Amino acid sequence: MKPLSAIFKHTAWITALVLVLTACSGNSGSGGTNTGSKPDSGQSPAATQAAAQGGDLSFALATSPDTLDPARSGLAVAIRVYRALFDNLVVQLPDSSIKPWLATEWTISDDGLDYTFKLRQDVKFHDGTPFNADAVKFSFERILDPATKSGNALALLTPLESVDVIDDYTVKLHLSKPSRAFLTNLSSASLSIVSPAAVAKYGDQFGQNPVGTGPFIFVKWDQNQQIVLKRNPDYKWAPETIENKGAPYLDTLTFKIVTEEATRIGSVQSGQVLAAETVPPQNVLALKNDSKTQLIQVNTSGLPYTLFINEKKEPWNDLKARQALQYGIDVATIVKTLYLGTYDQAWSALAPGMTGYDASLENALKPDPAKAGQLLDELGWVKGADGIREKDGKQLTLNYVDGSPNREKRNDIAVMIQQQLKAIGIKVNVNITKDTTTVVYTNGDYDIYGNSQVNVDPNALYQFYHTPAQGARPTIANYSNPETDALLEQAAVEKDDAKRADLYKQIQQKISADAVIIPIYVFPYTVAAAKSVQGLKFDLTGYPWFNDTSIQK
Amino acid sequence: MIKAIAVKLFTSLLVVAGSLLLVFTILYLLPGDPVDSILDPTQATPEMIANLRAQLGTDQPYYVQLFHYFGHMARGDFGESLLTSEPVLPKILDNFPATLSLTLTSAAVSVVVGVLLGVLSAIHRNKPIDIIARIVGLFGISMPTFWSGILLLLVFSIHWGWFPAMGSDGWRTLVLPSITLGLIGAGFIVRMVRNSMLEVINESFIVTLRSKGLTERAVMYRHALRNALIPAVTLMGTLVGEMLAGTVVIETVFARQGIGRIISDALMAKDFPVVQGVIFFTAIIYVAVNLIVDLSYSFIDPRVRRSA
Numbered sequence: 116m117k118p119l120s121a122i123f124k125h126t127a128w129i130t131a132l133v134l135v136l137t138a139c140s141g142n143s144g145s146g147g148t149n150t151g152s153k154p155d156s157g158q159s160p161a162a163t164q165a166a167a168q169g170g171d172l173s174f175a176l177a178t179s180p181d182t183l184d185p186a187r188s189g190l191a192v193a194i195r196v197y198r199a200l201f202d203n204l205v206v207q208l209p210d211s212s213i214k215p216w217l218a219t220e221w222t223i224s225d226d227g228l229d230y231t232f233k234l235r236q237d238v239k240f241h242d243g244t245p246f247n248a249d250a251v252k253f254s255f256e257r258i259l260d261p262a263t264k265s266g267n268a269l270a271l272l273t274p275l276e277s278v279d280v281i282d283d284y285t286v287k288l289h290l291s292k293p294s295r296a297f298l299t300n301l302s303s304a305s306l307s308i309v310s311p312a313a314v315a316k317y318g319d320q321f322g323q324n325p326v327g328t329g330p331f332i333f334v335k336w337d338q339n340q341q342i343v344l345k346r347n348p349d350y351k352w353a354p355e356t357i358e359n360k361g362a363p364y365l366d367t368l369t370f371k372i373v374t375e376e377a378t379r380i381g382s383v384q385s386g387q388v389l390a391a392e393t394v395p396p397q398n399v400l401a402l403k404n405d406s407k408t409q410l411i412q413v414n415t416s417g418l419p420y421t422l423f424i425n426e427k428k429e430p431w432n433d434l435k436a437r438q439a440l441q442y443g444i445d446v447a448t449i450v451k452t453l454y455l456g457t458y459d460q461a462w463s464a465l466a467p468g469m470t471g472y473d474a475s476l477e478n479a480l481k482p483d484p485a486k487a488g489q490l491l492d493e494l495g496w497v498k499g500a501d502g503i504r505e506k507d508g509k510q511l512t513l514n515y516v517d518g519s520p521n522r523e524k525r526n527d528i529a530v531m532i533q534q535q536l537k538a539i540g541i542k543v544n545v546n547i548t549k550d551t552t553t554v555v556y557t558n559g560d561y562d563i564y565g566n567s568q569v570n571v572d573p574n575a576l577y578q579f580y581h582t583p584a585q586g587a588r589p590t591i592a593n594y595s596n597p598e599t600d601a602l603l604e605q606a607a608v609e610k611d612d613a614k615r616a617d618l619y620k621q622i623q624q625k626i627s628a629d630a631v632i633i634p635i636y637v638f639p640y641t642v643a644a645a646k647s648v649q650g651l652k653f654d655l656t657g658y659p660w661f662n663d664t665s666i667q668k
Numbered sequence: 669m670i671k672a673i674a675v676k677l678f679t680s681l682l683v684v685a686g687s688l689l690l691v692f693t694i695l696y697l698l699p700g701d702p703v704d705s706i707l708d709p710t711q712a713t714p715e716m717i718a719n720l721r722a723q724l725g726t727d728q729p730y731y732v733q734l735f736h737y738f739g740h741m742a743r744g745d746f747g748e749s750l751l752t753s754e755p756v757l758p759k760i761l762d763n764f765p766a767t768l769s770l771t772l773t774s775a776a777v778s779v780v781v782g783v784l785l786g787v788l789s790a791i792h793r794n795k796p797i798d799i800i801a802r803i804v805g806l807f808g809i810s811m812p813t814f815w816s817g818i819l820l821l822l823v824f825s826i827h828w829g830w831f832p833a834m835g836s837d838g839w840r841t842l843v844l845p846s847i848t849l850g851l852i853g854a855g856f857i858v859r860m861v862r863n864s865m866l867e868v869i870n871e872s873f874i875v876t877l878r879s880k881g882l883t884e885r886a887v888m889y890r891h892a893l894r895n896a897l898i899p900a901v902t903l904m905g906t907l908v909g910e911m912l913a914g915t916v917v918i919e920t921v922f923a924r925q926g927i928g929r930i931i932s933d934a935l936m937a938k939d940f941p942v943v944q945g946v947i948f949f950t951a952i953i954y955v956a957v958n959l960i961v962d963l964s965y966s967f968i969d970p971r972v973r974r975s976a
Contacts, residue, residue, distance in 0.1 A: 339925050381822060
């Protein structure tokens with residue numbers, strides 16, 4: 116029986132595999148983990164020691180940026196790299212307040228249309244071009260220019276109309292209508308300031324040769340392999356979120372592109388890379404308990420992953436039917452089952468920690484299948500022979516559309532909801548498609564569609580919940596409520612911060628009471644890193660700052 | 669002979685053109701368009717989307733886009749990536765060496781492992797080595813590369829740290845991916861060589877050679893093997909095709925550079941020019957390899973030479 120030897124060989128392999136997967140490490144170190152409450156924090160080392168100078172930080176990304184031109188790409192993975200290469204006029208602190216960065220001070224006209232910024236005079240781009248008002252004008256006008264094909268950046272820069280250079284270090288931004296989100300949006304990495312000389316030199320290829328004023332200088336980009344940056348020795352204009360006011364500690368910063376999850380996470384454990392992003396829930400615990408690694412988790416601000424109920428479709432245009440979905444879907448179970456306690460459940464249209472987030476909505480709604488059934492009974496949907504509700508000879512079906520690939524197990528959410536709603540007599544057809552743009556935005560062929568958005572200002576709610584103007588693109592939920600509209604319009608321009616926060620609380624209450632959405636989870640950004648990596652910090656939107664990062668020898 | 673080559677070259681050209689047309693049509697028919705990857709649908713206005721489609725020319729009817737595309741190709745202009753505006757040709761040329769070295773080393777692994785095990789298992793029929801060879805053949809053919817690749821990676825890179833888990837610089841990064849990919853080919857070759865060896869061994873000329881008093885070794889390795897390899901050479905063309913296809917998965921698993929990665933990303937984003945550029949390249953290589961295979965017959969097998 117010789118084949119046995121072959122079988123034994125494989126047994127050994129599989130044993131090794133199991134060993135690796137469980138990542139047995141006797142002594143569980145305390146992996147510094149932060150969740151959500153203080154988004155702008157890295158790990159806090161037990162003893163604050165002076166940061167070590169030098170070294171190369173390898174940081175594995177899960178996908179490849181398409182381009183490193185902030186005006187062109189709104190991909191999250193591209194934005195993670197922007198923060199190292201570019202700076203903004205202003206920075207957002209963890210308490211949502213806006214503070215100086217490349218701009219030292221600013222004034223806003225009484226009508227809220229003119230923003231005049233005074234700029235730092237000691238800043239230069241990596242290519243030696245001085246930073247001044249012309250560079251700001253150039254960067255923003257480039258985003259407004261349709262030839263740039265800007266998407267994300269353009270949306271954030273709206274309603275900017277024109278840019279005037281007052282003098283070398285004073286620039287005036289003129290809006291077509293007031294917007295309280297505008298200043299906050301200027302802190303988004305998508306609105307970074309780029310070198311006019313470099314854009315002139317590289318043209319369309321600027322995204323392959325990015326030049327900014329940031330703490331790191333672009334060295335090279337090996338397609339699908341790595342992006343290499345080196346320390347900017349002249350850097351001394353860090354914003355106040357950064358402790359290190361001078362040049363970064365790291366000599367080089369290398370973003371490795373490793374799409375395969377097992378490779379990416381395994382490489383941190385084996386020390387082949389020092390940090391890796393996007394840790395799948397099933398690996399979180401093992402990395403936390405591994406004495407060699409730490410796990411950093413930051414909840415991103417913006418809109419959590421939310422299921423929008425299409426109010427254009429029967430019977431979901433009726434409040435009672437939507438409430439039946441609110442009571443019939445057990446979100447807590449879904450989040451616990453799929454993410455093993457590594458993701459926080461979402462309760463509101465806004466992510467926690469944002470201006471005006473309404474914490475009173477947390478745990479306010481409990482799943483109640485009996486009540487859901489009762490609401491549907493009242494609407495005349497009665498259970499038929501096969502347990503699915505019927506009315507006038509029609510079955511109660513719900514068309515659930517979700518995108519592919521299966522990002523963060525969103526397809527699994529669909530399947531669990533299918534099971535849960537079957538119990539209250541609703542038949543769910545799950546339609547997983549790669550082409551959600553056509554199905555959802557062009558044809559409107561859906562009853563439920565989920566979405567999330569990383570954003571810095573609660574005004575992000577406007578484009579999802581405000582009734583669209585005549586002829587404009589419909590919103591996903593097709594929700595239209597004059598009261599909510601008025602609140603959103605008011606909140607967009609309200610000058611008093613406390614009042615503004617209160618308006619957003621009212622808006623979230625309205626959205627919840629009108630059963631517009633089913634919030635599911637708050638999207639966390641997770642990074643696994645070797646214990647030697649110190650001072651890795653994140654901004655509110657979950658994008659890393661590498662200025663304070665060092666590698667302890 | 670010259671005429672035969674000319675005919676083959678012409679048919680090869682048709683194959684390349686045909687594959688380009690086919691891919692273009694499939695991409696055209698698939699739902700979605702590059703605008704989805706460029707603009708965030710929750711933030712873009714219908715006007716923005718329409719403008720961008722007009723800019724990219726994706727709003728044109730099928731035959732117009734096709735005509736444009738082949739017109740440019742004929743002038744040697746492969747166009748630019750719709751997503752990043754990079755010219756396609758340099759992008760492919762930059763990434764091609766990594767894929768080529770992976771393909772060649774994998775093919776080498778296939779041939780060495782396949783022929784060696786195939787011959788040994790035929791000669792030592794039903795002995796342990798034969799059973800091992802058959803198991804290798806079975807595994808090679810039936811194991812999905814993304815699984816076997818991750819397995820090798822976990823054991824030899826993450827656990828024991830013998831080879832790097834990622835990258836494409838230096839020979840060490842080639843070891844695990846080429847074994848993963850090479851095992852597929854090895855699986856096919858083992859079976860092929862084993863079967864043809866067994867056939868040849870039972871033919872009358874082998875008996876004649878033995879009766880002439882040649883040593884068993886000479887009979888097996890000089891005469892039997894040479895005849896048994898002819899069908900295996902036929903397999904080489906298909907094998908290189910398999911290897912090229914396999915790089916798509918392998919380059920992702922081992923985070924390598926290469927055109928396999930480029931095409932999978934481009935397909936996801938419906939970046940037509942890039943997909944077509946890679947298809948053009950791989951089709952040319954595939955055709956060239958098959959041409960070489962066809963021509964090499966005449967050197968290996970005199971019967972083919974006489975009929976040509």
